[in-house]
Amino acid sequence: xxxxxxxxxxxxxxxxxxxxxxxxxxxxxxxxxxxxxxxxxxxxxxxxxxxxxxxxxxxxxxxxxxxxxxxxxxxxxxxxxxxxxxxxxxxxxxxxxxxxxxxxxxxxxxxxxxxxxxxxxxxxxxxxxxxxxxxxxxxxxxxxxxxxxxxxxxxxxxxxxxxxxxxxxxxxxxxxxxxxxxxxxxxxxxxxxxxxxxxxxxxxxxxxxxxxxxxxxxxxxxxxxxxxxxxxxxxxxxxxxxxxxxxxxxxxxxxxxxxxxxxxxxxxxxxxxxxxxxxxxxxxxxxxxxxxxxxxxxxxxxxxxxxxxxxxxxxxxxxxxxxxxxx
Numbered sequence: 001x002x003x004x005x006x007x008x009x010x011x012x013x014x015x016x017x018x019x020x021x022x023x024x025x026x027x028x029x030x031x032x033x034x035x036x037x038x039x040x041x042x043x044x045x046x047x048x049x050x051x052x053x054x055x056x057x058x059x060x061x062x063x064x065x066x067x068x069x070x071x072x073x074x075x076x077x078x079x080x081x082x083x084x085x086x087x088x089x090x091x092x093x094x095x096x097x098x099x100x101x102x103x104x105x106x107x108x109x110x111x112x113x114x115x116x117x118x119x120x121x122x123x124x125x126x127x128x129x130x131x132x133x134x135x136x137x138x139x140x141x142x143x144x145x146x147x148x149x150x151x152x153x154x155x156x157x158x159x160x161x162x163x164x165x166x167x168x169x170x171x172x173x174x175x176x177x178x179x180x181x182x183x184x185x186x187x188x189x190x191x192x193x194x195x196x197x198x199x200x201x202x203x204x205x206x207x208x209x210x211x212x213x214x215x216x217x218x219x220x221x222x223x224x225x226x227x228x229x230x231x232x233x234x235x236x237x238x239x240x241x242x243x244x245x246x247x248x249x250x251x252x253x254x255x256x257x258x259x260x261x262x263x264x265x266x267x268x269x270x271x272x273x274x275x276x277x278x279x280x281x282x283x284x285x286x287x288x289x290x291x292x293x294x295x296x297x298x299x300x301x302x303x304x305x306x307x308x309x310x311x312x313x314x315x316x317x318x319x320x321x322x323x324x325x326x327x
Contacts, residue, residue: 048291049182052284053190058212059123059140060194061205067138077132077261077270081139084260084278086146089253090114090154096252097162102245104164105299110249111165112286112300113307115154117143117187122280125315129322131272139277144187151285152179168294182292186285238302246306250314254279272322280315283308 072078093114097107118140126136159165197205257278261271286304294300 048284049186049288052186052282052288054212054215055284056144056187057190057194058209059137059144060191061198061209061212062137063141063191063195064198065195067134068141076264077135077266077274078139078142080260080264080266081135081257081274081277082142082146084257084274085118085139085143086150086154088256088260089278090158092252092256093249094158094161096249097165100245103241103299104168105297106242106245106303107162107299108159108165108168108294108297109286109290109300109303110245111158111162112155112289113249113281113283113304114253115151115158116282116285117147117151118277119280119282119284119311121312122276122315125276125280125319126273128316128319129272129276130269130324131276131322132267132269133273135270136273136277139273141191143277144191147282147285148180148184148188151183151289155179155289168297179289179293182289183285186288234298235302235305238298239306242299242302242306246303246310247314250279250307250311253281254314254318268326272325275322276315276318279318280311281307283311 090111093110097110101107102110123133123136123140127133156169159169194205197208254275258271258275261274266274283304287301287308290296290300290304
């Protein structure tokens with residue numbers, strides 16, 4: 001057995017162990033998490049959405065049309081990545097929810113995270129892993145465009161397929177068109193602006209790139225810190241109900257991308273890339289949608305928030321493991 005296969009078997013065993021621990025610890029589950037609401041004012045939500053747009057702008061400032069042409073000259077990896085991101089992961093998340101039967105708000109949070117496109121930090125992790133960075137950047141851009149429709153669709157479709165989450169969707173009267181607008185403003189508009197600047201004002205793009213990248217991350221990190229400070233008691237009260245679910249869910253995402261890439265016999269660098277792309281979700285977008293449409297319902301927000309922390313740890317771990325591996 002190769003070391004790569006061994007580590008993914010270890011991921012599976014760890015996930016199963018976490019599920020076992022979760023089942024044991026959930027006997028006294030506190031269902032108040034479904035009625036808990038995180039505190040975050042409208043100004044903070046607006047600032048969070050703006051910072052998410054800046055993060056997307058930072059990705060777009062690096063993109064040129066030739067990057068897409070290069071990747072689409074061999075589109076198999078992009079298509080497999082698309083299926084992994086927008087079909088396989090939401091479907092497997094739905095099955096995971098059916099098996100686990102978590103609290104409704106937690107289940108909805110899992111579905112929202114799974115419906116989001118890959119996060120732009122995946123580009124950095126792919127470069128560490130010696131994966132296909134061009135594929136990673138283009139997949140992030142393509143996924144961000146496709147997500148304008150697919151994210152609202154997957155949230156509505158899979159959420160409506162499970163009775164407890166269907167009830168949540170019904171109670172909040174989610175507006176599909178309004179969700180399209182928000183996702184479009186956060187992802188699509190910055191993508192178009194960034195690519196236009198790269199094409200027509202390359203010097204300005206070079207100047208703005210470090211500002212948008214580090215500045216937006218600093219702003220978003222500050223918002224997360226302030227939100228945590230305002231909700232420390234709530235977070236500490238419920239995190240034990242969430243921590244193992246997110247760990248296992250994230251492992252499912254990584255294994256989904258890796259397994260599909262191997263199944264379709266993609267190059268080793270692309271296998272690394274798809275594992276990371278599917279496991280690193282834009283949980284910030286998920287948080288934005290949760291506060292915009294679900295009033296910061298506790299279970300959802302804690303899932304998305306903890307995912308945002310954990311996927312950095314797991315993503316960097318996988319990236320450094322892959323770094324000197326030839327798949």
